[in-house]
Amino acid sequence: MDPFAPVSAAPQASASALTAKCGHCGTPVDPSRAAYGSGGKLVCPRCEAEDDVRESTARVATSLKGSAYACAGVGFVSLLCNPFLVASVLALMLGIGTLAVLVRQPEYRRAVGAHLVPMMIAAGLGTLCALVHPVILLLALVFSGAAAAVG
DSSP states (O other): OOTTTTOOOOOOOOGGOEEETTTTOOEEEEETEEETTTTOOOOOEHHHHHHHHHHHHOOOOHHHHHHHHHHHHHHHHHHHHOOOGGGHHHHHHHHHHHHHHHHHHHHHHHHGGHHHHHHHHHHHHHHHHHHHHHHHHHHHHHHHHHHHHOO
């Protein structure tokens, strides 16, 4: 066998042998370009992308739920124990970030479903609780400065 001999092309199979049906939408797809979906079915690239988007949106919705309820918890803790305003800053970041995403991204509002209103209430209350301690300190500074200027 000559190692330098030209490689002959493999015989071409018929077009029907090279296609399979997508497990989701049923469109014909080349098996070499297809992937396997979560159920083990052969899926076309479009259906694979839709599955990826659906899974990513579900992950974001779960993360948003966690950050909204964490904001409420940290905001309440900031009322009780808030050294160096660390709890206030953390609750403000969680609350503002969660509320901004929920207000600006309609696909995530749809993804959280019935949890939307409780999440917005939790994030809002956590943000308000986080503002109590800094506002008290700010008012004390303002009024102590005003008293020193008058006296």
